[in-house]
Amino acid sequence: MPFPSDVIELSSDSDDEPRPSLPPSSQQSFTPGQVVYISDSDDDLPAPGHPAFSQPLSLKAAGKRKRHSSSRSSSPSVAPEAYRAESSDEDEESPRKVARKASGAERFGSNTGKGKAPRKPRKTEEEKAAAKAQKQQDAADKKAQKAAEKADKAAQTAREKAAKKEYLAANKLVIDKKTTLAKMEIVFPPALRHSALLPAFLTHIAQYNMAVSVAPENIVRGYDVFYWNRTMAAEYDPVAREWQPLPGAPRVDELPTYLVYMGADQLARCIKDEDGVKNVVRAVRAAGGGPKTQVFLMVEGLKLYFKRKTGIRYTKSEIQRALAALQIAENTHILYVDTVEDAVACLYDLSADLGIKPHKLIQRSHLPFCSDIQQPTGTTLADTWVKMLGQVHRMTEHGARGIAAPRAFPTANALFEAYRTAPDARARDGLVMHCKISHRADGAAKERPVGAALAQVVGTVMYGTDPLQLAYKAAKSGEREEE
Incomplete structure (x- = not known):
């Protein structure tokens, strides 16, 4: 041990x-x-x-x-x-205190103890019911808030879809001028309210939903003047090159285009001198949109007027000279009609051309050398070659077939080889000049050559090397340098 x-x-x-x-x-x-x-x-x-x-x-x-x-x-x-440590006599004699677990009352304190948290009183039935109702109300408010947020999100999505739909509809390419007549309005002069021209025109455009109205008074006193309005649901942005939908209701704009309608006798009275008919056009521009206003002159019965034996104040040459001076000085377009049907056709064509004009400008701003950007695929190699030539500005289908004829340039390789072996630029510009065109654009049979201007456009598109040269308008022959 x-x-x-x-x-x-x-x-x-x-x-x-x-x-x-x-x-x-x-x-x-x-x-x-x-x-x-x-x-x-x-x-x-x-x-x-x-x-x-x-x-x-x-x-x-x-x-x-x-x-x-x-x-x-x-x-x-x-x-x-x-x-190290010394205890006192009291510590030695007193027994060690045993730590014991405090009771719940000692831990949390009693209601009367100093410094102790008070005990929560029990809720009454009314308080429990009020708390339950408040909880249900909070849940209902939260549910309503979520439903409102969901509804707002759905409305925002619907607005975005509607805006996108309007944007796509506004920027849709329009190639049929008949569809633009629904947004056009022609205003007749008050003197023609009871004439045969108004009901004939209404019958002609009934299927196109075009608006027709009669002006309360003449723009120029003593003369019958037509003008047009267009309903604009979108406005063209030239920087972005796209249409921007207009907020709110569509806007009605008066176009800066006017047409003066007069008979042969009235025209003869206006041309006492060369400035007589010019003053009519200037008065229309002064009452309309200013010097840049486009003015048309429609003359009815001038052919019959020249056939008269008596009652002619001015000869045919004098009237023609006055009209030619009007075209050159005032940049006025002259239309000749002999019957009411001819006048109706001219008014319809002019209204359709004004309706398609903004869409044509947009189409050429993107592809200035292309007359139609929706070309179908060719069924054969020869058909494909014809459609490729049809992409040239001012080139018709009959003109393309004349160039692609077997005795001319039946393939693209044949045309490119001819351009490559041409001695100079002048020869290339006139390479397809003598190709035959069998029909006109309206389908009437009339054989004629392609011509120098269109041949130069074909040469610029097919074999041009200058990326900045315009392909939709033939350059002057003097501006091209010999290579």
Whole structure:
């Protein structure tokens, strides 16, 4: 059995000197490994055999001996950890407090305890019902908010779809001028309200839903003047090159185009001199849209007027000279009609041309050299070659077939080889000039050559090397340099 590791240090005092026994109050048990110094003090060890000899030293006495011995002894082997803490007599005598789990009342406090949280009172039935109703109201409000957000999102999506649909409809390419008559309105002069021209025109355009009205008064006093209005649902943006739908209701614009309608006798009265008929056109422009206003002059019965034997104030040459001066000086277009049906056809064609004009300008702004951008695919190689030639501006189907004839240039390779071997630019411009065209654009049989102007356009499109040269208008022969 091992001995305890207690260390007892004996002082250097004489062993013969008797030592008194320790008082009972100073007796204290000590733990193994504890260092106890025995030195000269008031409490002497008991003699061997004494009952108190076997009792352990009290910690208090050991502490006193430690303090006394530390002041006299200089031994370095003293361990200070053995006496790190000293307890009072009250701590030694009182039992150690056992930690116990606090009850619920102690943890949360009571209603009357100072510094403790009060207990929540129980809710009454009315309060529970009110809380439940509030919860249901909050849920209903949240549901209504979600429904409103969903409705707003659906409305926004519908608006975006409608805007996209309007945009696509506004930018749809229009190639049939008859479809544009639904947005056109022609205004008749008041003097023709009861004439045969108005009901005949209404019958002619009944299937196109074109609007027809009668002006309350003449634009120029003493003369019958037609003009046109267009309903605009979109406005063209020249920078973006597209139509932008107009917000709100469509807008009605008066076009800067007027037509003066007069008979041969009235025309004869106007041309007392060369400025007589010019003053009529200038008065129309002054009352209309300004100097850039386009004016047409429709003369009825001039052919019959020239056949008269009597009642002619001016000769045919004088009238023709006055009309030619009017065309050159005032840039006026002259239309000749002999019957009411001819006048109706001219008014219809002019209305359709005015309706398709903005769409033609847009088409040429994107592809200025192309007359029709919706060409079908050819069924054969020869048909494909004809359709390729038909893409040239001002080239008709009969003109393309004349160039692609077996005795002319039946293949694209034959035409390109001819352009490549041409001696100079002038020869290339006139390469297809003598190809025969069998019919006119309206289908009437009339054989004629392609001509120098159209041949030059074909040469520019097919073999031109200048990317900035315009392909829809033939350049003057003097502007082309010899290579």
